[in-house]
Amino acid sequence: AQSVTQLDSQVPVFEEAPVELRCNYSSSVSVYLFWYVQYPNQGLQLLLKYLSGSTLVESINGFEAEFNKSQTSFHLRKPSVHISDTAEYFCAVRSYSGGYQKVTFGTGTKLQVIP
Amino acid sequence: DAGVTQSPTHLIKTRGQQVTLRCSPKSGHDTVSWYQQALGQGPQFIFQYYEEEERQRGNFPDRFSGHQFPNYSSELNVNALLLGDSALYLCASSNGQGAKESPLHFGNGTRLTVT
Numbered sequence: 001a002q003s004v005t006q007l008d009s010q011v012p013v014f015e016e017a018p019v020e021l022r023c024n025y026s027s028s029v030s031v032y033l034f035w036y037v038q039y040p041n042q043g044l045q046l047l048l049k050y051l052s053g054s055t056l057v058e059s060i061n062g063f064e065a066e067f068n069k070s071q072t073s074f075h076l077r078k079p080s081v082h083i084s085d086t087a088e089y090f091c092a093v094r095s096y097s098g099g100y101q102k103v104t105f106g107t108g109t110k111l112q113v114i115p
Numbered sequence: 116d117a118g119v120t121q122s123p124t125h126l127i128k129t130r131g132q133q134v135t136l137r138c139s140p141k142s143g144h145d146t147v148s149w150y151q152q153a154l155g156q157g158p159q160f161i162f163q164y165y166e167e168e169e170r171q172r173g174n175f176p177d178r179f180s181g182h183q184f185p186n187y188s189s190e191l192n193v194n195a196l197l198l199g200d201s202a203l204y205l206c207a208s209s210n211g212q213g214a215k216e217s218p219l220h221f222g223n224g225t226r227l228t229v230t
Contacts, residue, residue, distance in 0.1 A: 004157075034218060043119070043205055043221035044158070090157055100171050103148075103219065105157035 002027035004091050006106035013081055014114050021076040021109045023065075023091030033074040034092040035065055038108070044090060050074065061085075086113045117142055119222035121206050127228045128196050136191040136225045140208030147189040148219065149181060150205040158205055164189050193227075201229045 005024045013019045025031065032051050036044040048059040055067040065076045074091060091106040120139045128134050140147050146165045150158035160173035164183035183189045187208075193200055203226050207219040 006157075009155075036221075041223070043121075043223040044207075044219075045221070046218050049218055102171070103160060105150075105159075107155075107157045 002029075002031065002093055002095055002102065002104050004093055004104050004106035006091055006109050008109050009107070010110045010112065012112045012114055015083055016080045018079050019077065019081050019085075019111065021089050021091075021111065023074045023076065023106060025072050025074065025091070025093045025104075027072075027093060027095055029095045029097060031093040031095045033065075033067055034094065035059075035063070035074070035076050036090045036092060036105075038088045038090065040087075047076075047089070081111070081113050083113050083115060085111060087111060119144075119206055119208050119220050121204075121222035121225050123225060124223070125226045125228075127230060129230055130196055130198060132196050133192065133194045134196060134227060136193075136204050136206075136227070137188065138191070138206030138208075138222060139188045140206075141220045144208035144210045144217075144220065145187050146209045146211065147183060147187065148207045148209070149189070149191045150207060151175070152203040152205055152224070154202070161191070196229045198229050201227060203227075 003026050034049045035047040037047045038044050048057045050057050050067045058064045063078045088108045088110045090108045094103045122137045148163040149161040152158045161175050162172045163170050167183045178194045180192045203224040205224045206222045210217040
């Protein structure tokens, strides 16, 4: 079984301040890790992914996440947030077994950027 | 390049009725997965279709069924609707049923309200 925990349901932060959205996972097999962003009334958009290689991955809009295998974490960070970053962020893990993939999402963290 | 498209965008049904939701995958994708996202929750996996067959299924009752057509588009059918079926239904496509390099691409979803 695999699970994803996003402990913070809401994170308010002032514009231009740094932010960290936490994600912890559990799985009995190797996993691939993803962060998705969801704007109001829209579907999920892929923000960044960790498949292999460097444990630090970056997105084109300044977000980064670091895969920490020992702590089973994949926290999302941004050094300076903008109003446009206000959205809900979902962490997801993907595993493979018997040729089939299983994707599990966390419950989401709402990031509210305050002007 | 068209992304994942879903129709309709909104739907209101009465308890006991049946509903059909439609999804066209991103160009070049052959695998379609359906997710249910209740208010304030992360997406929950319903099932996945590949080569016109249901390949995997989440913890959803048989009232939820689906179909994939030769052009890779897909339908989600829900019978005997319950109030608890009210949610955002998301379709996600990917390339290759077990392809590790292919992340999920989501549509904007269908908002189903059951009264």
